[in-house]
Amino acid sequence: MAGGITLTVNGKSRTVQAPQDTPLVHVLRNELGLKGTRFGCGANQCGACHVLLDGHSVPACDTPLWAAAGKHVVTVEGLAAPERPHRLQRALIEEQAGQCGFCLSGILVSAAALLEHNAAPTEAEVRAALDRHLCRCGAHNRIVRAVLRAATEAA
Amino acid sequence: MSAAEAKLPGNLQANRRLSQWVRIEPAGTVAVTPGKVEIGQGILTALAQIAAEELDVGLARIRMVPATTAASPNEGVTSGSLSIQDSGAAIRQACAETRAIYLAEAAAELGVAVDALRVEDGEIIAANGRRTSYWALADDALLDREATGQVAPKPPAAHRTVGRSAPRLDLPDKVLGRPRFIHDIELPGMLHGRVVRPASRGARLVTVDEAAARALPGVVAVVRDGSFLGVLAEHEAQAIKAAETLAARARWDERDTLPDRGALAQWLRTAERETTVIEERASDARAARTFSATYTRPYTAHASIGLSCALAHWTARDALTVWTHSQGIYNLRADLALALKLPPARITVQHAEGAGCYGHNPADDVALDAALLARAAGGRPVRAQWSREDELAWDPLGPAMVVDVSAGLDAEGRIVQWTLENYSNGHSSRPGRADQPTLLAAWHLAEPFPVLPAINPPMPAGGQQRNAVPLYDFPGRRIACHRVLEMPLRTSALRALGAFANVYAIETFMDELAAAAGKDPVEYRLLHLADPRGRAVIEAAARRAGWSGRRKTEGRGFGIGFAKYKNLGTYCAVVAEVEAEREIRVRRLTIAADVGLVVNPDGAANQIEGGAVQAASWTLKEAVPFDRRRVTIAAWEDYPILRFSEVPAVDVELLNRPEERAVGVGEGAQGPTAGAIGNAVFDALGVRVRDLPITPERIVAAMG
Numbered sequence: 001m002a003g004g005i006t007l008t009v010n011g012k013s014r015t016v017q018a019p020q021d022t023p024l025v026h027v028l029r030n031e032l033g034l035k036g037t038r039f040g041c042g043a044n045q046c047g048a049c050h051v052l053l054d055g056h057s058v059p060a061c062d063t064p065l066w067a068a069a070g071k072h073v074v075t076v077e078g079l080a081a082p083e084r085p086h087r088l089q090r091a092l093i094e095e096q097a098g099q100c101g102f103c104l105s106g107i108l109v110s111a112a113a114l115l116e117h118n119a120a121p122t123e124a125e126v127r128a129a130l131d132r133h134l135c136r137c138g139a140h141n142r143i144v145r146a147v148l149r150a151a152t153e154a155a
Numbered sequence: 156m157s158a159a160e161a162k163l164p165g166n167l168q169a170n171r172r173l174s175q176w177v178r179i180e181p182a183g184t185v186a187v188t189p190g191k192v193e194i195g196q197g198i199l200t201a202l203a204q205i206a207a208e209e210l211d212v213g214l215a216r217i218r219m220v221p222a223t224t225a226a227s228p229n230e231g232v233t234s235g236s237l238s239i240q241d242s243g244a245a246i247r248q249a250c251a252e253t254r255a256i257y258l259a260e261a262a263a264e265l266g267v268a269v270d271a272l273r274v275e276d277g278e279i280i281a282a283n284g285r286r287t288s289y290w291a292l293a294d295d296a297l298l299d300r301e302a303t304g305q306v307a308p309k310p311p312a313a314h315r316t317v318g319r320s321a322p323r324l325d326l327p328d329k330v331l332g333r334p335r336f337i338h339d340i341e342l343p344g345m346l347h348g349r350v351v352r353p354a355s356r357g358a359r360l361v362t363v364d365e366a367a368a369r370a371l372p373g374v375v376a377v378v379r380d381g382s383f384l385g386v387l388a389e390h391e392a393q394a395i396k397a398a399e400t401l402a403a404r405a406r407w408d409e410r411d412t413l414p415d416r417g418a419l420a421q422w423l424r425t426a427e428r429e430t431t432v433i434e435e436r437a438s439d440a441r442a443a444r445t446f447s448a449t450y451t452r453p454y455t456a457h458a459s460i461g462l463s464c465a466l467a468h469w470t471a472r473d474a475l476t477v478w479t480h481s482q483g484i485y486n487l488r489a490d491l492a493l494a495l496k497l498p499p500a501r502i503t504v505q506h507a508e509g510a511g512c513y514g515h516n517p518a519d520d521v522a523l524d525a526a527l528l529a530r531a532a533g534g535r536p537v538r539a540q541w542s543r544e545d546e547l548a549w550d551p552l553g554p555a556m557v558v559d560v561s562a563g564l565d566a567e568g569r570i571v572q573w574t575l576e577n578y579s580n581g582h583s584s585r586p587g588r589a590d591q592p593t594l595l596a597a598w599h600l601a602e603p604f605p606v607l608p609a610i611n612p613p614m615p616a617g618g619q620q621r622n623a624v625p626l627y628d629f630p631g632r633r634i635a636c637h638r639v640l641e642m643p644l645r646t647s648a649l650r651a652l653g654a655f656a657n658v659y660a661i662e663t664f665m666d667e668l669a670a671a672a673g674k675d676p677v678e679y680r681l682l683h684l685a686d687p688r689g690r691a692v693i694e695a696a697a698r699r700a701g702w703s704g705r706r707k708t709e710g711r712g713f714g715i716g717f718a719k720y721k722n723l724g725t726y727c728a729v730v731a732e733v734e735a736e737r738e739i740r741v742r743r744l745t746i747a748a749d750v751g752l753v754v755n756p757d758g759a760a761n762q763i764e765g766g767a768v769q770a771a772s773w774t775l776k777e778a779v780p781f782d783r784r785r786v787t788i789a790a791w792e793d794y795p796i797l798r799f800s801e802v803p804a805v806d807v808e809l810l811n812r813p814e815e816r817a818v819g820v821g822e823g824a825q826g827p828t829a830g831a832i833g834n835a836v837f838d839a840l841g842v843r844v845r846d847l848p849i850t851p852e853r854i855v856a857a858m859g
Contacts, residue, residue, distance in 0.1 A: 018392075026392045035333075036334075040462065040543070046791055077331070093326055098323070098326055099196065101325070131799050133799065137511045138766065140799050142764075143799075
């Protein structure tokens with residue numbers, strides 16, 4: 001790991017000194033202090049830790065650091081500037097779409113990826129895009145409404 | 156009546172000093188310090204609304220302070236849908252009295268009568284135009300006194316903040332990905348801890364080769380105390396790897412301790428037990444026909460999306476601070492004190508938000524793990540977190556239940572005799588209620604604590620007794636509960652406790668009886684229910700769902716379920732519409748609920764909707780698998796829950812009852828939802844699935 005591994009996180013170039021097989025979720029949370037990416041299972045089965053890797057929504061728990069080398073990572077913190085939240089973030093608040101909120105970071109990332117390639121998804125398309133994300137509180141329908149609402153708003 | 160004798164509302168009765176609840180701060184804010192905690196249900200927002208209402212300040216001025224044993228009132232456990240009743244009532248009264256005290260101060264300062272004053276967002280304004288404010292008058296000494304109970308809170312008609320759908324205070328942090336959860340706390344010098352749980356239930360650690368784990372980079376210590384095994388490392392990924400390494404090199408003495416899953420109902424009926432008759436009422440009414448049926452529900456996991464996590468810091472050899480997402484900070488402290496053999500006063504337990512817990516999940520257990528591991532940390536703080544596998548497999552499960560119901564109908568089809576008997580383990584292993592700890596690691600120490608069988612909270616709320624008594628007007632009735640005293644799989648409180656299976660049984664059986672009597676299910680319920688609020692929610696749900704105009708089509712069915720939670724709280728009726736294809740799809744849940752005075756309509760609807768979706772997941776999918784030694788869940792794939800593409804549409808109508816006492820909403824919908832789905836499945840397919848969950852295999856089996 002001499003010299004570390006360099007990747008771009010939320011638009012900034014970062015060099016990380018960590019073993020190259022370290023799961024990206026630990027690098028983001030513990031090395032780079034980006035706590036918005038949640039750790040839920042460590043096995044790519046719950047969706048809580050999704051981030052954008054070169055625009056694709058991937059589980060950061062199942063992505064080793066080496067696989068992110070030289071790539072662009074966007075976390076929930078990087079979806080928009082804090083002073084002007086992403087339309088999806090605004091829509092989640094407008095719809096009060098959450099209870100405990102632990103699943104929301106990963107869902108936001110996958111929803112952002114969806115809207116990037118499908119500007120006007122149907123409800124069924126939204127559900128399909130979010131199907132790998134588990135929510136235990138039962139906030140699904142509100143979340144789906146929020147994504148549909150965001151799709152109608154300017155980016 | 157003197158202040159010391161006055162009966163005060165809610166938890167103000169036991170925590171009588173105003174300063175325990177509220178503080179006016181010179182900076183223009185009000186600190187409100189409940190002992191109840193946020194578990195994703197939105198309680199802090201509702202309590203803040205109540206405080207803002209009584210004080211006449213904007214909601215933005217309320218600062219909700221996380222609970223800590225160092226300062227907060229002891230409000231027991233945040234459970235049982237009691238926070239609005241118990242904490243809300245206390246905060247309402249405390250804030251009403253705070254307002255009165257500050258108005259008296261203002262009147263003296265301004266030289267006017269109290270009734271010449273009004274409050275606008277904390278500004279205190281006299282009729283003659285002179286003014287001061289809470290903030291200008293802020294003085295902690297003013298609230299350093301007991302409440303008197305002599306100040307009347309506002310009448311509902313005067314409410315401006317209560318009754319409004321205030322947005323959740325915690326949601327922006329969660330949506331923006333800001334550090335908010337306990338998992339996000341980083342203490343200076345913090346180490347990461349992981350525990351290696353026994354290979355199976357009842358397993359004892361024989362030997363473990365620690366050398367390979369100790370040799371890994373970053374490993375600071377391997378901790379072993381009997382069969383409690385864990386590791387400390389500098390980085391989280393190192394701790395995980397070291398725990399895996401240790402686990403692979405541990406030898407356990409294992410034996411069969413679990414019942415035969417295929418004969419679970421039989422085991423529950425025959426295990427050693429304690430029987431309690433809840434209600435027995437004889438009636439002379441003669442039954443013309445009798446019916447009976449048995450319903451079961453399996454062990455069910457809390458299955459939080461977040462992992463249980465805690466931080467522990469020994470600040471001296473005999474002084475400990477713990478950060479936890481437990482539902483009961485004082486209860487946890489009591490059990491930590493027992494397990495660690497420390498006086499409770501030497502332990503500070505500080506709440507930090509976790510993911511939703513849905514009852515007693517491993518949140519308390521991980522706090523003891525962290526404290527035990529931190530003993531080897533040389534004074535550094537330790538962050539411990541469970542693995543997903545342990546979170547599901549070592550969860551204090553919602554107990555499996557068997558419910559036997561029988562009824563006698565008179566010649567007109569009216570129910571004149573009713574019996575219900577159920578069998579299950581107790582529904583609470585919560586900490587802080589016995590002279591032995593109930594925390595998991597305490598059982599595995601070299602000097603282990605005994606495994607106590609789970610208990611049932613007393614009636615009228617009850618555990619497995621919860622909602623065992625039907626609200627319907629049956630003249631002859633006998634209700635009895637058999638609490639199983641062997642506990643091979645640890646059980647505790649899962650949202651709604653016994654109400655889920657009891658209401659499923661009652662409401663499904665009601666439909667079976669309605670069919671036998673040749674009556675419509677809604678009409679049949681109303682025939683047996685005098686309670687006007689109960690009738691109103693059934694009628695509202697039926698109307699909203701278009702019950703009377705529903706059209707029977709192939710493979711589609713409608714069903715209704717109803718209960719008054721604990722027979723004390725929320726009235727809830729649910730109409731389910733299902734489609735039977737390869738598997739059961741719940742298309743829509745139409746819900747009517749009466750929660751008394753509604754503090755936050757959207758928050759209440761959100762809780763009801765979420766509870767219904769979770770109950771649909773329990774009803775259709777969930778059962779904890781196990782063999783004779785262990786729960787056989789390694790990952791989510793072994794314990795599927797309802798996904799986005801499977802979640803039904805949910806439509807909630809809240810009946811407005813501002814004159815009635817506000818009650819909690821988090822657990823009202825679960826039983827009625829299960830009953831409605833079961834009945835809709837019958838309507839669609841003509842088969843009764845009496846064993847949950849209603850899987851395709853169970854449907855095939857029921858078709859026989």
